[in-house]
Amino acid sequence: MATIRFIVKRKAELMPIYLRLRHGKNVDLSKDTSFKVLPEDWNLKKQQPKGTTEQGKIIALNLSKLKTSLLSNFNEAIENGISITPEWLADQINIIQNRGTSEQQEKGNLLTYTDYYINYLPTHVQRSGKRGVSKNTIKKFVTLKARLVDLQEAKNRKYNVSDINPDFINLFDAFLRKNNYSDNYIGTLSINLKTMCKNARKDGLNVSPNLDNITGVKEDTEKIILTFKEIEQIKKTSYKREALSNARDWLIIGCFTGQRVSDLLKLTKDNIVFKSGLQLIELTQIKTGKKISLPLHPEVKEILDKREGYFPYKISDVKFNLYIKEVCKLAGIDQLINGSKINPKTKRKEKGVYPKYELITSHTCRRSFASNYYGDIPTPLLMSATGHATEKKFLIYIGKSATDQAQQLAEYWTKETLEAKQETQLKIIKKAN
Structure with missing residues (x-):
């Protein structure tokens, strides 16, 4: 016994x-x-x-x-x-x-599970059915691991997946803030950490009962866009260097298609199709796996016609970001505005007041498209073009608040009332005759 x-x-x-x-x-x-x-x-x-x-x-x-x-x-x-x-x-x-078992306990070590998750991501099946994620997504979790390593070394202790709760996030936040990381950077790390731990829960690992209460702080950042007037300025500017003319055309195409740079710079003549009498751009977004069909905008068609039906020649994301700043500078997009940009010495983003062209990035294209057409084109149609999954995320993306929406609705009602009055007056005049 x-x-x-x-x-x-x-x-x-x-x-x-x-x-x-x-x-x-x-x-x-x-x-x-x-x-x-x-x-x-x-x-x-x-x-x-x-x-x-x-x-x-x-x-x-x-x-x-x-x-x-x-x-x-x-x-x-x-x-x-x-x-x-x-x-x-x-x-x-x-x-x-x-x-849990000894194997589960080992897997429950935070850094061990982070390694496991990074290796798992290429086989992750998204809601769209697409297998795998973008390189940028994987890079975010590699960065997360680096910051977790920094924290463990600073605190001289190891953390487990089950330790991740709001108190841990506060500790992580204070540590990162002390090292001069921005609120947006910290917020992104916190949300990615929560996402990873929710996956650990699906894997059967012990997680904090307060995991779902984690939130990531985000600072209000200036939404940098190019207005239609500024896009026209850029369009009319002559550039002596072919590299800048090429980047200018990609920039304009981006502002009238609303695609991420990872999809934008991969467009070719093969993406142009004819369906039901319409000339369309068709693509499958790399990040989401969503299939997008866009009617060819006249501004985009003008560029393609100029280039005998071809898109501008290929350039890297890095060069595109570099060139479009120069493109905007030469076009006089130089008003001083609030924003953040990378300090080359510290490699960190720093807030300040800068000439607008210094804050232009590849992301400006997509945000300009969404912001410029918001209110003129029904939001679901805009979302079908940008690929946003929810209206909430779309509105946050373009920086629209509940007040902005209320104002837009009020304008719509005012317009509707005026049209109704005008129609009534026309009927009375017709009766008088």
Whole structure:
């Protein structure tokens, strides 16, 4: 018959309690239970906590439950011919105490799981059915791991997936802020960490019950767009360098298609199709896997006609971002505005007041399209072009608040009332005749 006793192996301010399992001559195993007790609360003769303090009573109760469950599991294992090994004992103690198996515990280490998640992302199946994610998405989690490593080294401790809760986020936030990272950067890391831990929950790992309460702070940043007037300025500017003329054409195409730079700069003549008498641009977005069909805008058609039906020649994202700043500078897009840009010395974004052309990036194209046409084109149609999944995300993207929406609705009602009055007046005049 199996016997279980609890013992302490050394004197300490807090003594670790070990479980000893014996059965016949072949089984004599011991394992740390993870419980600790004060020396004065340990009954040496009975080899168990005295239970004279509240904490001692709790430990005694947990050890009693552990003993009962372990004996039951042991008998079941013997009946099924399962070998009783140190690994079996460790896993049983972890499972009974809801800590998972040894393998799960190792996977539950925060950095270990982050590595696992990064390696998993290329096979992740999105809601659209597309397998894998973009390189940029993977890069975000590689960056997250780097910052978690920094935190662990600074705090001289290891964290588990189950440690990720709002308190941890506050700690992470304070650490990153101390190192001069921006609110947007910190907010993105926090949300990505939450996303990763929600996946860990699906994998059966223990996570904090407060995981879903995590939020990521975001600062209000200037939404940099090019207005129709500014786009016209750029269009009419002559550029001596072909590289700038080419980048200018890509910039204009971006402002009238609303696509991410990863999709924009990959457009070719093959993306132009004719359907139902319409000339369309068709593509599958790299990030979302969504299939997009856009009617060819006259401004885009003008560029293609100028280039004998071809899109501008290929350039890298890096060069595009570099060239369009020069394009806008030469076009006189130089008014001073609030914004943030990378300091080349610190490699961090810094807020300030800069000439607008310095703040123009590839992202300006997509945001300009969405912002310029918002209110003129029904939002669902704009979302079908940009590929935004929800109206909430779309409105946040272009910086529209509930007040902006209310104002737009008020303008619509005013317009509707005026049209109704005008129609009434026309009917009265017609009757008078």
